[in-house]
Amino acid sequence: MPDPDDDAALSWGDAGDPSHVDGARPVRPRGEASGALADDEDGRADVARASSAGLVGLGILAGAYLLYTVGWVLSVVQDPFTLADPLAQVMATVGDVLAVLAPALWFGTTYLLTRGRSVARFAWLIGGAVLLVPWPFVLGGLS
Amino acid sequence: MSARRLSVAPAVLAVLVGFGLLYAWDLYEAIANMVLTVQQRTAEIDAAREFLSSTLDLDLETADPAVLEALGISTAIPWSALTMNVLAPVLVFVVAAMLGRRRPLWQRALLLLAGLAVVAVVTLSLTAYVRAGGL
Numbered sequence: 001m002p003d004p005d006d007d008a009a010l011s012w013g014d015a016g017d018p019s020h021v022d023g024a025r026p027v028r029p030r031g032e033a034s035g036a037l038a039d040d041e042d043g044r045a046d047v048a049r050a051s052s053a054g055l056v057g058l059g060i061l062a063g064a065y066l067l068y069t070v071g072w073v074l075s076v077v078q079d080p081f082t083l084a085d086p087l088a089q090v091m092a093t094v095g096d097v098l099a100v101l102a103p104a105l106w107f108g109t110t111y112l113l114t115r116g117r118s119v120a121r122f123a124w125l126i127g128g129a130v131l132l133v134p135w136p137f138v139l140g141g142l143s
Numbered sequence: 144m145s146a147r148r149l150s151v152a153p154a155v156l157a158v159l160v161g162f163g164l165l166y167a168w169d170l171y172e173a174i175a176n177m178v179l180t181v182q183q184r185t186a187e188i189d190a191a192r193e194f195l196s197s198t199l200d201l202d203l204e205t206a207d208p209a210v211l212e213a214l215g216i217s218t219a220i221p222w223s224a225l226t227m228n229v230l231a232p233v234l235v236f237v238v239a240a241m242l243g244r245r246r247p248l249w250q251r252a253l254l255l256l257a258g259l260a261v262v263a264v265v266t267l268s269l270t271a272y273v274r275a276g277g278l
Binding site: 075076091094098099102105106113134135136139 | 168169172242246250253254256257259260261263264265266267268270271272274275
């Protein structure tokens with residue numbers, strides 16, 4: 001016969017529970033802050049639902065961009081070069097570094113500049129996922 | 144077009160010109176690459192034409208494509224890749240500058256930096272594409 005207190009660990013308790021902690025209130029995207037949603041309760045639910053679906057999508061895209069970064073690192077490492085012109089050599093090296101940073105720069109720029117505009121955010125992120133494929137790695141892997 | 148639209152804050156102008164120079168370098172490299180590639184390919188094609196007529200009594204223009212392929216002779220110049228490589232810095236600079244209009248200076252700079260990275264990616268991708276046999 002277990003101690004009845006053991007069962008307490010299996011329930012969520014209620015708001016009256018002294019250990020109850022309220023979840024963070026969903027933050028409304030800036031564009032919707034003007035109160036277009038009259039019903040606060042419904043509005044909050046909508047935003048919460050949208051942002052959780054959005055978060056999953058954002059996570060998937062972030063993962064793809066991370067893989068792209070790895071792909072670009074491998075692409076650049078696979079192809080060492082020496083150019084006669086020192087300026088050309090420096091600029092080509094800068095280009096390699098920029099190529100590695102490109103997925104992070106695209107993701108970060110899109111994220112920062114599309115706050116509250118999730119359609120634009122996903123359009124730009126998907127566009128970037130098409131544009132930034134590390135082709136040198138993909139094609140190099142085949143040959 | 145009014146004078147007001149043409150006026151640009153000095154800091155904005157400095158960012159546009161500074162990044163513009165870096166884009167201009169990419170454009171210069173792309174044009175140089177196009178010229179050198181075309182010269183090199185033309186020389187290779189001329190050498191192949193000479194070889195065919197002197198040793199096999201064949202005309203490059205009328206020879207069987209299968210024979211040329213067997214000999215490893217290609218008359219192709221990767222025009223589409225070379226052209227895209229030249230257009231990329233111009234297009235990306237324009238798009239990044241347009242997207243930055245009416246935005247704070249640091250956002251303009253961030254857009255132009257991200258654009259520069261896109262140009263680097265496009266150049267490396269096109270190079271890999273041509274090396275893999277694309278045109």
